[in-house]
Amino acid sequence: GENVEQHPSTLSVQEGDSAVIKCTYSDSASNYFPWYKQELGKRPQLIIDIRSNVGEKKDQRIAVTLNKTAKHFSLHITETQPEDSAVYFCAAGRLSGGYQKVTFGIGTKLQVIP
């Protein structure tokens, strides 16, 4: 099965700086890579996702890059704000028949210091 490793497990940045979270995956057949944000006491929510036929995707201050050859993908948050403080989970897996089955990383706790 798929194995996803995520690091760092904790990350502290000053407000306005950039934050980068990195993940690696093991299954070369994985074609779907979502990122979820979980604020304290709340449910996880999708913030961005990327498919294997795309190398990079950006949405305002958030971007994700994918290197299929090296089997790693990264989340980049620019101009961080205190409301970015949360746990971020990467995931990797397959979209098949319109459905998904992904494996999650252990999560990165991001703290943005005002």
Place this chain on the structure above:
Amino acid sequence: DGGITQSPKYLFRKEGQNVTLSCEQNLNHDAMYWYRQDPGQGLRLIYYSQIVNDFQKGDIAEGYSVSREKKESFPLTVTSAQKNPTAFYLCASTNRGQGNEKLFFGSGTQLSVL
């Protein structure tokens, strides 16, 4: 908090007891999932179902059982065979088709052993 509802919010299990966690969605989603969240271990897939009356084991199905008799409902039973059931349980659903892959999570159930 509409869309996908989990109950109860907190649940306590005695030794040797089976307990059932409820998950209901009114999003007309075909697929439903159960995840277990432990500190430092991310989200691990227990069971998933892509259609009524059909479900598949995830990565950590031992000691758990599910049913999918209705499209809207996907209850999870934690059996006495699950020796370490204390965790936060998240139910999720998703629709099929490109652009609909994101998981919608419920607010979770915290299960503890007495």
